[in-house]
Amino acid sequence: MKPRRIMIAAVGLSVSLLAAACSGSTTSTSTSADNGSGTNAREGSSTDKASHKQGGSLTIANTQGQTWTCQFNPFNPAVNPVSLGFVYEPLVYVNLLQDQKETPMLASSYQWSADKTSIVFTMRQNVKWNDGQPFTADDVAYTFDTMKRVPATDLYSLWTGAGLRSVTAAGDKVTMTFDQAAGPYFFNFANQVGIVPKHIFSTGPAAAHPDTWDDRAPVGTGPYKVDPCSANNIQYVANPNYWQPGKPYLAKIQYPAYLDNGPANLDLGSGKAQWGSQFIPNIKALYLNKSKDNHTWSPPVTNVAIVPNLDPSHAATSKLPVRQAISLALDRQKIALIGEGGQQPVANQTGIVVPTFQKYYDQAAVAAAGYDKPNPDKAKSLMAGLGYTEANPLKLSIITITGYTDWDASLAVVKQQLKPIGIDLTVSDLAQQTFDDRLYNGNFDLAYYGQAGGPTPYYELRQMLYSKNSAPIGKPASFNYERYLNKDVDALFDKYPTADDAGQVDIIKQVGAAMMRDVPVIPTTESVNWFQYNTADIGGWPTESDPYAQPAAFNVPDVEQVLLHVYSKSAQN
Amino acid sequence: MPYLLRRLGFFLLTLWAALTLNFFIPRFMPGSPLQALRDRTHNKLSPAALEQMLTSYGFKPNENVLVQYVDYLKNMVTGQWGISIGATLGEPVTRIVRQALPWTLGLVGVTTVLAFLLGSLIGTVAGWRRGGRLDSLLPPAFVVTSALPYFWVGLLLILVFSVWTGGALPSDFNYDSGMQPAFTPAFVFSVASHALLPAATILITSIGGWILTMRNNMITTLAEDYVRMGRAKGLSDRRIMTAYAARNAMLPNLAGFAMSLGFVIAGAILVEYVFNYPGLGYLLYNAVQNTDYPLMQALFMLFTVAVLVAVLVCDIAIAILDPRSRERDRSGR
Numbered sequence: 009m010k011p012r013r014i015m016i017a018a019v020g021l022s023v024s025l026l027a028a029a030c031s032g033s034t035t036s037t038s039t040s041a042d043n044g045s046g047t048n049a050r051e052g053s054s055t056d057k058a059s060h061k062q063g064g065s066l067t068i069a070n071t072q073g074q075t076w077t078c079q080f081n082p083f084n085p086a087v088n089p090v091s092l093g094f095v096y097e098p099l100v101y102v103n104l105l106q107d108q109k110e111t112p113m114l115a116s117s118y119q120w121s122a123d124k125t126s127i128v129f130t131m132r133q134n135v136k137w138n139d140g141q142p143f144t145a146d147d148v149a150y151t152f153d154t155m156k157r158v159p160a161t162d163l164y165s166l167w168t169g170a171g172l173r174s175v176t177a178a179g180d181k182v183t184m185t186f187d188q189a190a191g192p193y194f195f196n197f198a199n200q201v202g203i204v205p206k207h208i209f210s211t212g213p214a215a216a217h218p219d220t221w222d223d224r225a226p227v228g229t230g231p232y233k234v235d236p237c238s239a240n241n242i243q244y245v246a247n248p249n250y251w252q253p254g255k256p257y258l259a260k261i262q263y264p265a266y267l268d269n270g271p272a273n274l275d276l277g278s279g280k281a282q283w284g285s286q287f288i289p290n291i292k293a294l295y296l297n298k299s300k301d302n303h304t305w306s307p308p309v310t311n312v313a314i315v316p317n318l319d320p321s322h323a324a325t326s327k328l329p330v331r332q333a334i335s336l337a338l339d340r341q342k343i344a345l346i347g348e349g350g351q352q353p354v355a356n357q358t359g360i361v362v363p364t365f366q367k368y369y370d371q372a373a374v375a376a377a378g379y380d381k382p383n384p385d386k387a388k389s390l391m392a393g394l395g396y397t398e399a400n401p402l403k404l405s406i407i408t409i410t411g412y413t414d415w416d417a418s419l420a421v422v423k424q425q426l427k428p429i430g431i432d433l434t435v436s437d438l439a440q441q442t443f444d445d446r447l448y449n450g451n452f453d454l455a456y457y458g459q460a461g462g463p464t465p466y467y468e469l470r471q472m473l474y475s476k477n478s479a480p481i482g483k484p485a486s487f488n489y490e491r492y493l494n495k496d497v498d499a500l501f502d503k504y505p506t507a508d509d510a511g512q513v514d515i516i517k518q519v520g521a522a523m524m525r526d527v528p529v530i531p532t533t534e535s536v537n538w539f540q541y542n543t544a545d546i547g548g549w550p551t552e553s554d555p556y557a558q559p560a561a562f563n564v565p566d567v568e569q570v571l572l573h574v575y576s577k578s579a580q581n
Numbered sequence: 582m583p584y585l586l587r588r589l590g591f592f593l594l595t596l597w598a599a600l601t602l603n604f605f606i607p608r609f610m611p612g613s614p615l616q617a618l619r620d621r622t623h624n625k626l627s628p629a630a631l632e633q634m635l636t637s638y639g640f641k642p643n644e645n646v647l648v649q650y651v652d653y654l655k656n657m658v659t660g661q662w663g664i665s666i667g668a669t670l671g672e673p674v675t676r677i678v679r680q681a682l683p684w685t686l687g688l689v690g691v692t693t694v695l696a697f698l699l700g701s702l703i704g705t706v707a708g709w710r711r712g713g714r715l716d717s718l719l720p721p722a723f724v725v726t727s728a729l730p731y732f733w734v735g736l737l738l739i740l741v742f743s744v745w746t747g748g749a750l751p752s753d754f755n756y757d758s759g760m761q762p763a764f765t766p767a768f769v770f771s772v773a774s775h776a777l778l779p780a781a782t783i784l785i786t787s788i789g790g791w792i793l794t795m796r797n798n799m800i801t802t803l804a805e806d807y808v809r810m811g812r813a814k815g816l817s818d819r820r821i822m823t824a825y826a827a828r829n830a831m832l833p834n835l836a837g838f839a840m841s842l843g844f845v846i847a848g849a850i851l852v853e854y855v856f857n858y859p860g861l862g863y864l865l866y867n868a869v870q871n872t873d874y875p876l877m878q879a880l881f882m883l884f885t886v887a888v889l890v891a892v893l894v895c896d897i898a899i900a901i902l903d904p905r906s907r908e909r910d911r912s913g914r
Contacts, residue, residue, distance in 0.1 A: 074867055075680070075859045077672040085622045086670030159627065160634030168627040219637050220664060220671050239680055239859070240758040264758035267857035271753045441612025441872050444620065460623060486624065 064576020
């Protein structure tokens with residue numbers, strides 16, 4: 009990682025003042041709404057204003073480990089990475105990498121109520137499904153109603169968790185009402201849900217079983233159509249009637265099924281595939297040095313962490329000094345360098361992923377708490393205070409998942425670093441299912457694990473730390489596996505949805521402070537969005553200086569933004 | 582006929598036992614279908630939604646085990662094998678199997694037959710000219726190769742013929758993914774070139790057994806009186822070798838061959854895995870990795886049935902070919 013990263017001012021005035029560190033190619037127009045109540049998202053696109061000629065093709069190399077099923081139902085979580093963004097579109101695109109910058113998609117604008125318990129979307133006019141039928145507000149209402157009618161299609165628990173109460177369509181408007189302030193769920197319902205056509209999904213097997221229906225010939229509004237799909241390859245062809253005239257630029261997208269990273273990495277190295285989305289070990293020799301056109305940029309999005317069991321039944325890990333000692337003893341640079349080949353940046357004890365979420369990160373507070381650099385001496389004295397030394401170590405075991413070789417390598421480094429402070433770590437590799445079972449039910453001393461994230465640190469931190477996500481030992485917890493129960497932190501999370509922008513930043517900083525005070529989770533490295541790209545023929549990629557979308561091909565719906573930007577250089581002549 | 586009836590009864594009994602084990606073993610494994618679905622949905626679904634999803638995918642976790650068991654037996658027999666809950670979430674198991682089966686039959690089936698024919702031929706010639714140049718060269722060499730592990734030979738072939746040659750022979754997958762399946766020369770060539778290395782791996786590691794047993798059988802048979810009598814009658818060497826010696830020497834091998842045909846369908850899991858060949862073996866590996874219970878059950882069922890059918894066919898063949906098996910029957914033993 010480069011030490012400095014350029015961020016782009018993409019939000020309203022109040023925010024861009026805070027994000028004063030931004031510099032560089034900020035040619036983008038400030039487009040999206042600030043998060044205050046009662047604002048409209050306005051038309052806009054990112055930096056790539058230039059228009060390109062259509063033509064050319066692109067091949068994606070993203071290992072699946074299996075051949076394609078050629079199902080495209082966006083309600084099926086196993087196949088929606090190949091249908092959302094390609095064929096189906098969301099209402100609004102929210103960019104995690106640009107401080108929630110919004111790009112209106114099927115909804116041309118929206119309006120929150122003052123208390124953020126209801127939202128009115130205005131639908132874009134003249135959008136057609138790729139079978140020629142017009143897109144209407146009814147389709148949107150039907151999509152969300154399906155998720156209510158068949159809970160298994162409600163992949164983000166909108167009707168149960170977010171408190172969605174009703175979705176109604178009238179004219180070109182769709183109104184959604186909620187039981188409580190629903191600001192943080194905007195990312196889910198506006199950005200992650202793909203809108204489906206009512207005229208297809210309200211008949212036959214699609215209506216009877218929208219969760220298991222196969223949807224082999226998907227009808228969407230998106231930039232591409234599937235033509236044809238076989239077990240070994242999905243070919244997408246440009247939708248000639250896409251609502252953004254002149255787009256997409258590339259005529260064809262090839263998405264071959266790769267069963268293994270090896271061949272996928274070979275094809276990436278040789279340039280046969282131009283868009284990579286997986287880990288390439290020794291990336292310099294195997295990829296970057298193979299061609300001057302090969303590039304990589306993998307932005308961090310979430311944490312990988314040591315999860316200690318805080319339940320009093322686990323005597324050692326429920327003691328604060330032990331957790332403090334572990335966090336202080338870790339030389340995270342070394343873990344990232346040896347365990348992850350230097351391809352993941354280091355994490356910090358606040359749990360706030362930097363530089364992605366820099367504005368929530370309080371460097372001064374971290375330094376004041378002594379977590380800005382490893383401090384094995386302090387760790388040693390903390391352990392000595394409990395009566396443990398290198399000669400008389402505390403025995404702890406950490407569970408991890410078999411086959412995650414980079415995690416194994418990282419844990420080997422961790423083990424080495426904990427030894428001198430008086431902790432004897434045993435690493436036990438478990439099969440995924442066994443690991444999950446023990447993690448969920450709290451049957452571990454330490455676990456190595458990473459959570460999913462969201463467009464601000466709130467999402468990951470709330471999952472990890474909110475007491476409602478916990479459960480007694482022996483019962484499955486939903487996300488709070490360490491069993492962290494803190495009323496003050498809960499209150500912070502409860503305040504977040506109704507807080508204004510500055511207030512939200514402040515709340516996250518306070519949660520970061522709690523992370524350093526109580527050490528409920530010990531982040532080690534930051535998970536990244538693996539991304540390799542070849543510029544010989546393809547231009548318009550997201551880059552560090554223009555992070556207009558999360559770059560890995562498995563990100564939905566971000567993949568659509570990339571598809572709408574990339575173009576073939578040879579087709580321009 | 583009582584012999585055949587008894588074999589048939591035995592077949593049904595083993596089949597039932599295998600199916601029953603196949604029902605209970607996955608239920609003793611760590612994890613559950615619920616947890617598999619939880620993984621698939623990235624842990625974002627509410628518990629109620631997960632329950633509903635489980636029923637959508639054909640599970641009845643709250644049903645009596647006995648009822649589930651009867652349903653399961655019925656479904657296995659009628660070919661309703663359920664819907665995948667692995668990484669191929671939502672795909673009917675029959676469809677997945679149908680897609681993978683031809684590749685395994687093509688690759689492993691053809692090579693098994695080829696290994697048997699080639700092995701028997703080499704074994705016959707080697708046994709006929711015992712101590713000759715062929716006999717002192719081929720059998721020992723192939724005994725060594727047959728002792729090598731599948732995956733190691735596979736990796737070696739990939740290194741030599743794919744990596745060192747700069748990808749002259751493809752080392753993974755069943756055909757070039759840029760192509761559409763069609764009966765064109767280019768596609769057939771692609772399939773053949775992709776099958777070459779895995780086929781060579783199986784051939785190299787399995788042919789040795791056939792050579793060795795065939796050669797040894799030949800040597801025993803050549804000492805028989807009827808061979809001597811053939812010579813005394815002045816028959817040609819070739820005729821004695823093929824019609825008198827080899828024909829009898831092959832009998833014991835036929836049983837083994839029938840058995841190995843039964844194992845074809847299970848694929849050569851390691852070979853398919855090393856070469857990323859999307860056949861049944863690879864499928865099984867994936868199903869276990871992703872705790873895809875319906876797919877796992879269907880595959881194990883298929884594998885057992887294939888072996889049992891092969892054994893049954895072998896029994897029948899022996900009854901026809903070897904009069905002694907029927908004789909014994911009649912004498913009441």
